[in-house]
Amino acid sequence: MTVYVDDMQAKYRRMVMCHMLADTDEELHAMASAIDVARKWHQKPGTPHSHYDICMSKKAKAIKLGAKQIGRKEVAELVNKKRLVSLAIFQLFQCEMSRVIERNESYFFGIDYATRPDITTVSVFKGVGPDITFDQIQTDKVNSALAVAKKSPQARIQFPEHLAPIPIAAECPICGKPLLLNAGEGCEQDANGEWIATEIELLCTSEPEFNSPDWDDWYRWHYSMPYVDWLPLEQRVLRAVRKKYFFRVD
Known part of the structure; x- marks a missing residue:
């Protein structure tokens, strides 16, 4: 049993x-x-962030039963590990569902611990209605990727190119609207042989249609000083993308 108590008082x-x-x-x-x-x-x-708030007497009992004492840094690392595993699972599900849609098949995922970040195994079923059947091949594939994610929470995950442009937690430096991310057009191999991005594209969700009469004014407003307004943000996002994602290069 791996349980932790922190040093908060x-x-x-x-x-x-x-x-x-x-x-x-x-x-x-x-x-x-x-x-x-x-x-x-x-x-x-x-x-x-799932936890209990316990008093010092309960803390002492937990330690006697094997709980480990950790500090704030270790708490942050534990929470981040759970978050990364949860994200890896989400990305994996998105990828699998995309392939399913392309093949005109229907899958759904049965999760042992319902929609929680501490998922241990996943069951995959194929079909709809009375024709639902268990799919061992897809189950093994998803659980294999899940095991890798749990053992190496800091490892990169595959960029969901089939979903691009994807929303990111950043705002347009001009109008403050949410941004979308495209990546993968330019890639290079790192020392471990993984393909990582060398360039990205940030898209503002306020952009009108290209043929719209408003597009020219929008473009002049947003890109009058791209090296001042956009370059610092693009560099920060690129560093994050290189750390977080790898790409498939055929």
């Missing part, structure tokens, strides 16, 4: 509290039950 009424976290919610709830903490005190279920 937050006062709550007459108690001093800390966080109790775990690699999976299953382990977290098992420890909570073992130290007599009710399930109703579970905080942020279904997210990478």
Whole structure:
């Protein structure tokens, strides 16, 4: 059982509290039950931040039962690991569903721990209605990728080119509207042989249709000083893309 208690000492009424976290919610709830903490005190279920707030006496019990003491840095690393695994699963599902649609087939995924970031295995089924059947090949494929994601949470994931342009957490430096990302037109191999981006394209969601009478004015407004307005942002996004994604080059 991999359960953690941090070094936070937050006062709550007459108690001093800390966080109790775990690699999976299953382990977290098992420890909570073992130290007599009710399930109703579970905080942020279904997210990478899933935890219990426990008092010092409960912390001591948890440590006796094998919980590991960690600091703020380790807490952040644990939460980030869960977030990355969850993202890898999401990207994998998106890729698989795209291939399914192209083949005019229907799949759905049965998850052992419903829509939580601590997913351990996935079952894949094919078909619709009474014709649903278990697909062992796709199940093995998804679980193999999931295992890699769990062992190497810092590893790059494949860029979902079939979904591009994809939304990103950045705003247009001119009008503040959300941006979309295209990448993969230019790539190079890194020292490990993975293909990573050398250039990207950022698209503002406020852009009108090219044939629209408003397009020329929009373009002049947005790109009057591209090296001042856009280049710093593009460089930051490119660094993030190179760290996060790899590309398939045929």
